[in-house]
Structures are given as structure tokens and as C-alpha cells.
Amino acid sequence: MAVHTHPGSTDLLLPLPSAGESWDPHTIHTHYFGFSVPETAIGAFIYVRYMPAFPLTQGGVCVFQGTDNVEHADMAFLDYEMTMPWPTIEDGAITTANGLTIDFTEPGKTAALRYRACENRMSFDLVAEAVTPLLARGHVMPGEEDHHHAGTQPGGSEQFVHMTGQLVLDGTTYPVDCYAPRDRSWRQVRVEKRGAVPVPPVGWSPMYFGPDLIFNQISFEPLDTEPAWRGLYDVGDRPSHHFAWVQRGEETRGITKVRRNVLEYHPRLHMALRQEISAVDETGEEYFFRGEAVAAASIPAWPNCSFRDSVFRWEDPHGRTTYSTYQEIWFDAYHHAMLRRAARTAHA
Known part of the structure; x- marks a missing residue:
């Protein structure tokens, strides 16, 4: 799997339909950033989903602590709006109606993120500095590619960043100093029609151990791990992963094989709570990681499905x-x- 890069200018790629042009209503652009404060089991999900066919946006900020955030309102802080006007875009800074600013001070390399809640319960002031190239990524969900065609010109990118700054939550200041992924999509057709993407649960597990080992994959659990989805889906003989790479210093390598084995599911969120991942890169080098969630939450970003974010210790x-x-x-x-x-387990 060849791994390519995108120019930094794609960070600000937010096209709208031309006059008289009609786009699929499920066409989206996105920006995602996140950060964590692991010693206090805090994770954050920062997201803007642009829907240019209308045009409108949705998104905002979710901050969660611990692993018991089953309902959206269980989170420590939630400001996520489903319907907002198109954001203000000025000199590389994108500002949403609910006050989130993503300022690409040097597209492809540096961004500043700022937010302050209207009632002052939460704020953050962060800088995201790139530590990997801006890697080109295709679709996120298996089957999504079936809804693209030459005219849609879809694209996407992923990058690890060093996130520094501070989070203020309910009067407590938390220093932020972590390595986190960011990603985005543009002109992708992500359908919400029922049954459009019959696929097992898909898990994304980026991890940064240091400049010599940065790993990323998105996959479903293969059948030989006896996954909970067995019997629900027919995956044929396709690989369990559809996008994966590893950064070894200055070298980016494609991943040829991934095996993600879930050892324990959350009893109420149903996501992986403990899991192992093994992989092989294009040079034949093998990798193995074991992880456990220290924070987890149900996230409202995609209301037609169940979406979970978490902080994993790998x-x-x-x-x-x-x-x-x-x-x-x-x-x-x-x-x-x-x-x-879960009901069978409870009555056993």
C-alpha cells in the first residue's frame, strides 16, 4: 500500500457548489482534532462537519473523563450543535457559530485551537505542531468508496501533532502536552441511508511512541479472533484493514497486514475496552501492541450509528x-x- 502526502493548502479546502451546481446532500468536509490528559483520564473530541450542499455545519467540543460516559450528557462537558451556519473563514482561521476556532497559522504544519464556553465552564487554548507528514487518506468507512465517482474529487489526510497548551474545566486548569492525531476529509460522500454500509464495527487506533515508531490503522476484527460480530456480516476474503501506515523516523511505510483482537468489550458502551493489535509492514517488519481504555464516551458526531471515542493506554x-x-x-x-x-451475561 503506497502512502502519499498532501500539500498544506488542503487544510483550508472547503469548496461549495458553484451557482447552478447540485451536489449529493451527503457530501461532507470535516476537521478533527483531539487531545488527552491521561493522568486524569480526560479525553477531548473536537470536530467540525461541513455539509456544503445546504450549506451548513455541525460540530463543536466534547470533553469526557473516565469510562462511564454512556449518554452524551454523561460527559464532563458537551457543546455540540447539529445545525450551524457556514463558519467564518478569515486568514486561515475557521470559526464556528458556537465559538470554536481552528486557526491554521501554517497550513500542513501548525494550527492553533481556541474555545471558551458561553458560561465560562470550559475553555482551551492549544497549539498543534506537526510531527509527521500530512499523509493522504481515502475513505473512512468500508463501502464508502462505492458512493464516490470521478466528479466528486474526494480526499482526506491524517497527521500526528504535538498538542500543547491548557484546558480549563470547572475552575481547574489542566496542562496539555500530548501527541495526538488529527484528520480531515473533503468532498466525500458519506451516506446516512439505512443499510448503506453493511460492515462490522470499525476501529481506528493511531499511536505515537516516539519519532522512531508512529503507528496507525483502521480495521474491523477478523473472523479468526472470534469477534462479537460473527454471523452478522459477510466480509468475504477482503483484508480486515483498509488503511494503515507506520512512521519510522523519516520513513513512512505502508502496512500489509493487521490483526486486531478484542479481549474485552465495555459492558454498556460495547466498544473495545482491552485489545491487541499485530501488524506487518511492507518491509516485513512485525509489530505488536496491547491496549486498554482509560477514558471512553459515546459521541454525537454521527447520530445514524454508534460512535465511540476513547483514550487508550498502549x-x-x-x-x-x-x-x-x-x-x-x-x-x-x-x-x-x-x-x-449484555442481557445474556447479566442473567448468567
């Missing part, structure tokens, strides 16, 4: 540890199966 075979987001998404057939599974 360990490699040499004892090095790191913390990063782990995100998982699935649709209702799987969710109902997990509810039945």
Missing part, C-alpha cells in the same frame, strides 16, 4: 507506553446484538 513489546485516541463506529444490527449479549 504498550509495545519493549515496555514503552503511550496514550492516544481509539475510535470505533458501528450500525444498529451490531448494537442490537451487543445488547442481547
Whole structure:
């Protein structure tokens, strides 16, 4: 799998339909950033979803602490609006109606993120500095590519950043100093029609151990791990991952094989609580990681499905540890199966 890069100018790529032009209503652009304060089990999800066919946006800020955030309102702080006007864009700074600013001070390399809640309960002032190239990424969900065509000109990018600054939550100041991924999509057609993407739960597990080892993959659990989704979906003989890479110093390598094995599911959120990931890169080098969630939450970004964000503590075979987001998404057939599974466990 060849890994390519995008120019920094794509950070500000937010096209709108031309006069008289009609776009698929499910066309989206996105910006995602996140950060964590692992010692206090805090994670943050910062997201803007642009819907240019209308045009409108949705998004905002979710801050969660611990692993019991089952309802959206369980989170420590939530300011996420489903319908906002197109943001203000000025000199590289994107500002939403609910006060989130993403300022690309040097597109492709540096961004400043600022937010202050209207009632002053929460604020942050952060700088995100790139530590990897701006890597080109295709679609996020398997099957999504079926809804793209030459005229849509879809694209996406991923990048690890060093996130520094501070979070103020309910009067307490938390220094932020972590390595976190950011990503975005543009002109992707992400359909919400029921049954449009019949796929097992997909998990995204970026992790930064140091400049010599930065790993990223998105996959479903393969059948040989006896996943909870067995019997619900027919995945054929396709690989369990559809996008993965590893950064070894200055070298970016594609990943040829991923095996993600979930050891424990959250009893109410139903996402992976403990898991192992093994992988092989294009040179034949092998990798193995073991992880456990220290924070987890249900996130409102995609209301037609179940979407979870978390902070995972990862360990490699040499004892090095790191913390990063782990995100998982699935649709209702799987969710109902997990509810039945939880009920059986409760009555066993």
C-alpha cells in the first residue's frame, strides 16, 4: 500500500457548489482534532462537519473523563450543535457559530485551537505542531468508496501533532502536552441511508511512541479472533484493514497486514475496552501492541450509528507506553446484538 502526502493548502479546502451546481446532500468536509490528559483520564473530541450542499455545519467540543460516559450528557462537558451556519473563514482561521476556532497559522504544519464556553465552564487554548507528514487518506468507512465517482474529487489526510497548551474545566486548569492525531476529509460522500454500509464495527487506533515508531490503522476484527460480530456480516476474503501506515523516523511505510483482537468489550458502551493489535509492514517488519481504555464516551458526531471515542493506554513489546485516541463506529444490527449479549451475561 503506497502512502502519499498532501500539500498544506488542503487544510483550508472547503469548496461549495458553484451557482447552478447540485451536489449529493451527503457530501461532507470535516476537521478533527483531539487531545488527552491521561493522568486524569480526560479525553477531548473536537470536530467540525461541513455539509456544503445546504450549506451548513455541525460540530463543536466534547470533553469526557473516565469510562462511564454512556449518554452524551454523561460527559464532563458537551457543546455540540447539529445545525450551524457556514463558519467564518478569515486568514486561515475557521470559526464556528458556537465559538470554536481552528486557526491554521501554517497550513500542513501548525494550527492553533481556541474555545471558551458561553458560561465560562470550559475553555482551551492549544497549539498543534506537526510531527509527521500530512499523509493522504481515502475513505473512512468500508463501502464508502462505492458512493464516490470521478466528479466528486474526494480526499482526506491524517497527521500526528504535538498538542500543547491548557484546558480549563470547572475552575481547574489542566496542562496539555500530548501527541495526538488529527484528520480531515473533503468532498466525500458519506451516506446516512439505512443499510448503506453493511460492515462490522470499525476501529481506528493511531499511536505515537516516539519519532522512531508512529503507528496507525483502521480495521474491523477478523473472523479468526472470534469477534462479537460473527454471523452478522459477510466480509468475504477482503483484508480486515483498509488503511494503515507506520512512521519510522523519516520513513513512512505502508502496512500489509493487521490483526486486531478484542479481549474485552465495555459492558454498556460495547466498544473495545482491552485489545491487541499485530501488524506487518511492507518491509516485513512485525509489530505488536496491547491496549486498554482509560477514558471512553459515546459521541454525537454521527447520530445514524454508534460512535465511540476513547483514550487508550498502549504498550509495545519493549515496555514503552503511550496514550492516544481509539475510535470505533458501528450500525444498529451490531448494537442490537451487543445488547442481547449484555442481557445474556447479566442473567448468567
